[in-house]
Amino acid sequence: MLRQTLRPGHAAHWCRQMSVVAKSLKYTQHGEPQDVLKLVEDQLADPKDKQVLVRILAAPINPADINTIQGKYPVKPKFPAVAGNEFVGEVICVGENVKGLQAGEHVIPLATGLGTWTTYGLYNQDQLMTVPKKVGLAEAATVTVNPCTAYRMLKDFVKLSPGDTVIQNGANSAVGQAVHQLCRAWGINSIGIVRDRPEICELKQLLECLGATAVLTEAEVRTSDIFKTGKVKRPKLAFNCVGGKSATEVSRHLDDCGVMVTYGGMSREPVTVATGPLIFKDIAFRGFWMTRWSKENYDAPERKQMFKELFELMEQGKFVAPTHEMVPLEKFKHAAAEALNFKGFTGKKFILNMRE
Ligand SMILES: NC(=O)c1ccc[n+]([C@@H]2O[C@H](COP(=O)([O-])OP(=O)(O)OC[C@H]3O[C@@H](n4cnc5c(N)ncnc54)[C@H](OP(=O)(O)O)[C@@H]3O)[C@@H](O)[C@H]2O)c1
Helix, strand or coil: CCCCCCCCCCCCCCCCCCCEEEEEEEECCCCCHHHHCEEEEEEECCCCCCEEEEEEEEEECCHHHHHHHHCCCCCCCCCCEECCCCCEEEEEEECCCCCCCCCCCEEEECCCCCCCCECEEEEEHHHEEEECCCCCHHHHHCCCCHHHHHHHHHHHCCCCCCCCEEEEECCCCHHHHHHHHHHHHHCCEEEEEECCCCCHHHHHHHHHHHCCCEEEEHHHHHHCCCCCCCCCCCCCEEEECCCHHHHHHHHHCCCCCCEEEECCCCCCCCECCCHHHHHHCCCEEEECCHHHHHHHCCCCHHHHHHHHHHHHHHHCCCCCCCCEEEEEHHHHHHHHHHHCCCCCCCCCEEEEECCC
8 A cells, every 4th residue: 555655757756654565476485386475465664775666567477487486496585585586667766865766767677586576666776777668568577587688699609690590499488589589680580499289370470470580390490401402591509498309409400610508498308419510510509597697797888788779679669578468466376387387388478467
């Protein structure tokens, strides 16, 4: 409950006598999200000094959030912990020493592990970043993890020029969708590999609309002559979020001295490397973790530049959020269980909608 609010854009940035009750998804032990997450209410203190009170508008459910709750992720929160890592929120009011941030502005987290599946949060100003209001809520809520991962993997491993090619498995994942859109913006060919399914034609169409040059099933890529005919250059860079045979198959298509970057292991199988391409093509295998990069580059100009470019593309409508469904906070059990559904195919990302 809010006893006193500031109007959006209000010039004064000090606030008193705020009394805000936050509804948060908290856990006190590791386990399956539907078992350990509890919706609890806490009264938040007024923001002091450099603190900012944020009303969370939307927060996505990513595989890493589920793995963190399960205790299967390298990040171990202190209990009791609020789940979630990403959000877009609106500044409600700020502490007396906050500069350059006003009530009504939209913000996203710069820091990781803040706990975001909540209706209100109290954060330090240096943990937040302003987002232009023209950026859509779903785009802003999901920008810090998957689009940034796609951006860094395209920039930091191999020098790519327009006309070069990138290949990836899990090409319909949120990261995969971001890769297609950035490749389109930068003139790079984007070849996507997906698991076959009854709706494969619709899926191919969707990914091609996002910028994929071609989308092939795991079976199709084995027999495809797309690179042999020279229609598309052999890939210099491959992204793997699956592991197992899928990763081996994707790596076979790399050009000489190509690089495969592994950023996820959705099949839970190890990455196996084919000996021939490793020796005769001198291909390299690397790993990438956005959390590490963000910590090591917290204030780096490269980070500011990355967000600037992503926001510009979003404002121009050239970069959209992954296929998603907004769900009310109260429906978190269903959404969390669906988010890591190993039995079926991942259709969409769930975004908790705190405005309902
Ligand atoms: N290293 C990093 O910094 C970083 C950053 C972001 C994400 N990630 C990781 O990247 C992966 C994708 O994340 P996301 O948010 O983009 O996921 P997402 O949107 O939920 O998509 C999941 C993807 O994994 C595929 N998949 C699921 N189970 C599979 C299986 N058993 N075998 C093969 N493919 C399977 C899905 O394909 P189907 O449609 O065929 O199910 C889909 O393409 C996750 O492992 C996540 O933790 C890592």
